[in-house]
Amino acid sequence: MENAQVTQMRPVNIPVQMVAATDRDGRVTPIWFRFEAQDHHIEKVVVEKVVSRDESHSVGVREKRFICMVMDGEVSRLLELRYHVENQKWRIFQFLS
Amino acid sequence: MADRTIFHVDVNSAFLSWSASYRVNILGEQTDLRLLPSIVGGDQEKRHGIVLAKSTPAKRYGIQTGEAIVTARQKCPDLVVVPPDYGLYVNASRAFISKLKKYSDHVIQYSIDEAWVIFDGFESLYGKGQMVKLAYDLKDEIKEELGFTVNIGISNNFLLSKMAGDFSKPDKVHTLFPEEIKEKMWPLPVSELFFVGRATTKKLYALGIKTIGELANADEAMLRAHLKSMGEVIQGYARGEDLQSYMFTHDANKGYGNSLTAPQDIVTREYAGHLLLSLCETVGARLRTDSVKIGVVAVHITTNEFARASRQMQLLTATDVTEEIYVAACQVFDKLWDGRTPIRQIGVSTSKVQSDSGRQYNLFDMQRYDKLEQLNKTVDAIRGRFGEDSLMRASFLKGNVSHMSGGLDKERRSGVTIGIDVEHENARII
Numbered sequence: 402m403e404n405a406q407v408t409q410m411r412p413v414n415i416p417v418q419m420v421a422a423t424d425r426d427g428r429v430t431p432i433w434f435r436f437e438a439q440d441h442h443i444e445k446v447v448v449e450k451v452v453s454r455d456e457s458h459s460v461g462v463r464e465k466r467f468i469c470m471v472m473d474g475e476v477s478r479l480l481e482l483r484y485h486v487e488n489q490k491w492r493i494f495q496f497l498s
Numbered sequence: 499m500a501d502r503t504i505f506h507v508d509v510n511s512a513f514l515s516w517s518a519s520y521r522v523n524i525l526g527e528q529t530d531l532r533l534l535p536s537i538v539g540g541d542q543e544k545r546h547g548i549v550l551a552k553s554t555p556a557k558r559y560g561i562q563t564g565e566a567i568v569t570a571r572q573k574c575p576d577l578v579v580v581p582p583d584y585g586l587y588v589n590a591s592r593a594f595i596s597k598l599k600k601y602s603d604h605v606i607q608y609s610i611d612e613a614w615v616i617f618d619g620f621e622s623l624y625g626k627g628q629m630v631k632l633a634y635d636l637k638d639e640i641k642e643e644l645g646f647t648v649n650i651g652i653s654n655n656f657l658l659s660k661m662a663g664d665f666s667k668p669d670k671v672h673t674l675f676p677e678e679i680k681e682k683m684w685p686l687p688v689s690e691l692f693f694v695g696r697a698t699t700k701k702l703y704a705l706g707i708k709t710i711g712e713l714a715n716a717d718e719a720m721l722r723a724h725l726k727s728m729g730e731v732i733q734g735y736a737r738g739e740d741l742q743s744y745m746f747t748h749d750a751n752k753g754y755g756n757s758l759t760a761p762q763d764i765v766t767r768e769y770a771g772h773l774l775l776s777l778c779e780t781v782g783a784r785l786r787t788d789s790v791k792i793g794v795v796a797v798h799i800t801t802n803e804f805a806r807a808s809r810q811m812q813l814l815t816a817t818d819v820t821e822e823i824y825v826a827a828c829q830v831f832d833k834l835w836d837g838r839t840p841i842r843q844i845g846v847s848t849s850k851v852q853s854d855s856g857r858q859y860n861l862f863d864m865q866r867y868d869k870l871e872q873l874n875k876t877v878d879a880i881r882g883r884f885g886e887d888s889l890m891r892a893s894f895l896k897g898n899v900s901h902m903s904g905g906l907d908k909e910r911r912s913g914v915t916i917g918i919d920v921e922h923e924n925a926r927i928i
Contacts, residue, residue, distance in 0.1 A: 412526025459523035459645040460516050460586065461593030494526060 412495045417482075419491035431467055431482055436493065446471050452479065463487060468497065501622055503629045505615040506651040506659035507598060507636070510668035512611035513538040513551035516590045517580050519645040535559055536578035539567045550582055554668065590644070597640055601632070614656055626675075633671045641669070655740035657692055658683075664690065679738045684711025691735055698732070701725060710736045754792065756780045756904025757845025763802050764841040767832075772893065774827045776903040777846040779891070782820030783902065785848070786878055791816035793850030795826040797834055800843035809834040815867075816852045819874050822867045823848065845904070 417434040424430070433447040448469045455466040463486040470477055479497040484490070509515060517538055518531035535556040537549045547567040559574040571577055591610045598605045604616040615636075620629065633650045640648050647669035651662030654675060661683060662674035674682055689699040691710050705724060707713050713721075714736035721729035735741075756777045764770045774797070785792060796810030809830050817823065827846050835841070880889050890901035 411528075414525060457523070458593060458643055460519045461589035461591070461644065462520065462524055462586075464524065 410495055410497060413493055415493040417491050417493055419482075419484075421484075421491075429465060429484065431469060431484075431491070434482075434491065448482075449477070466494070501619055502654050503617040503620055503626075504653060504656060504659045505617070505633055505636070506653075506656070506663040507613055507615060508649045508651075508663045509594060509611035510647045510649060511551050511553060512590075512646075513582060513587055514553050515551075515646040516587055517583060518553070519590075520583070520586055523645045531578060531580065534578055535561075535574050535576065536580065537561065537567070537570060538582050539570075539579040540582065590646070593644055594640065594648075597644065598636070601636055614659065630671065630673060637669070637671055655738070657735055657741045658738055660692055661690075676738050680711070683738075684709060684714060684736075686710050688713050688736075691732060692741075693735060694732055698725070698728070752851060753847055753849035754781050754784050754788075754790075754851070755796075755845055755847025756784075757798070757843060757847075758903045759843045760841065761898070764844065767835075767837070770831060770835070770841065770844065771828060772897075772899050773844055773903065774831060774846060775824050775891065776894070776899055776901055777844070778820050778824040778827055780902045780904045781846055781848060782818060782823055782874060783878060783881070785818040786874060790851050790853055791818045792823075792848035793852065794848060795823055795830060796847045796849070797827050797830045798845045798847065799831075799834065799841045802840040802842050804842070805839075807834060810849075812850070816850070817867060819867045819870045821870050821874075 415436050417436040419431055419434040421429050421431045430451060431448050433445065435443050435445045438444045449472055450470040452468045452470055454468075457464050457466065465484040465486065467482045467484070468479060469482055470479055472478075481494040481497060483492055483494045485492075511532070514536065515532060518536075521527040522530050532553050533555065534553065535558070536553045537556055538551040540548050540550060549561060549563050549565050549567060549570050552561050552563060556570075556574065556577065559570075559577075561570045561573055561577070567579060571579075587610060594611070595605060595607055595613060598613055598615050602615050602617050604618065605613055606616070607613045617629065617632075630652060633652055637648055637650055640646065649663045649667050649669070650671045651659040651664070652671065652673045652675075653659040653662055658674045658676070658679070662672040665672040665674075665682070686709060688694055688702050688707055688710055689696075691713070694702070701724065702708075702713065705716070705720070707716055713733055716733065718730070718733065721733055725732070758773065758777065760769075760773060764773065792813075793816040794810055794812050796808055798806065798808035800806050811826055811830050813822070813826055823846070877889055886902060894901035
């Protein structure tokens with residue numbers, strides 16, 4: 402993910418293809434995802450750990466938010482993923498480190 | 499009935515606030531539109547270029563809701579204009595009303611961004627002071643969890659609570675109980691009173707009535723002489739009397755209509771007919787969705803000089819068949835239009851709504867519209883499964899006229915916004 406943007410923690414809203422697991426209580430956990438990086442190659446990223454979860458209902462839009470730790474080669478990075486419940490789309494909201 | 503507290507809850511600059519909140523909270527944008535002079539504006543290309551909502555900073559430039567975007571830009575060259583997102587607004591409205599329903603089971607929605615919340619019998623449980631605190635809690639909960647601000651007016655009737663909500667904005671709670679009318683409501687200019695518009699204000703000024711207090715204390719006979727029964731009604735409001743329940747009857751739609759602003763002025767009968775068909779298609783679909791039939795078809799037009807005219811006709815049999823409505827609309831239109839004056843806006847409205855009762859055959863039914871009833875229903879079913887655009891009349895294949903015109907975004911035509919024909923720029927209780 403060397404080419405991924407880290408412009409001072411600005412939201413990027415990159416759509417991703419996500420594989421996630423749902424447990425018996427309906428709790429969703431992102432597992433790994435793919436997205437198109439800057440130079441148009443497809444990057445696969447594994448979610449090592451979900452650090453925190455949040456849900457919001459701003460302006461009637463239901464979203465689940467996940468702060469996740471991922472490995473970028475040797476370095477671990479934090480990013481925020483958001484899941485739009487109604488249209489079932491996942492996106493990278495922003496990179497946090 | 500006496501022990502009743504009513505909240506009137508109103509979203510501040512709804513469309514603007516919702517778009518702003520979406521950008522900040524969902525998209526993560528840095529700039530909050532509510533802090534800049536900004537407006538939500540209709541599509542200038544399609545000649546819908548008017549101000550639908552404005553931010554508080556925009557108010558200071560004298561920008562008004564309903565004026566053309568061009569003039570708004572003249573007042574404020576740095577004005578930020580964002581397009582409307584009706585899908586978002588309908589969702590936000592739903593979330594808003596759900597929040598209100600958490601506090602009371604009796605919520606009456608008045609428009610996409612306003613509702614009354616009725617608390618029956620709470621006062622004896624909690625007392626007035628607690629009701630005010632409840633209002634603050636509600637206001638703050640909406641701000642915190644939904645991300646936009648509201649105004650709440652508190653009283654024991656609908657009118658006073660609505661008036662209270664308008665006192666000062668944004669993000670405030672105001673009370674206007676009957677004992678506070680003299681102090682809080684009477685000093686206000688009479689144009690602030692519910693139901694008093696520009697024309698009535700003019701008439702009242704001519705009678706020397708400038709404030710709501712003066713209206714309340716005016717001579718009844720004189721008022722009735724000049725303003726008839728309307729005068730009596732508004733005087734009642736000035737004195738704190740309540741709105742009549744007919745003001746809220748949205749349950750059975752009294753009529754179904756759709757209108758549009760033509761992308762180019764209508765100068766040919768053919769183009770007019772085309773647009774009428776498209777409007778009738780939408781009206782017909784809505785009637786059939788609600789399982790009702792109508793007995794009167796009306797057409798209204800606005801010319802390029804903004805003169806308005808309308809005409810209607812009664813049908814022999816109530817119907818929900820698009821073709822039948824279209825034929826009637828054309829008949830009415832031909833009597834209405836002089837054939838020359840360019841038309842800017844055209845609308846079809848229907849009334850005399852009856853619930854789906856069988857068809858009464860009559861001797862003059864040359865066209866066998868009864869057969870078309872089944873065809874129309876089949877068309878609805880196909881459109882329901884495969885989308886509205888899956889089936890359209892051949893005459894719409896070429897050209898740029900949508901085959902079903904009028905109303906909101908296709909995705910969101912769902913009944914939340916009863917009577918708000920936003921494309922037509924006015925709130926209309928249809």
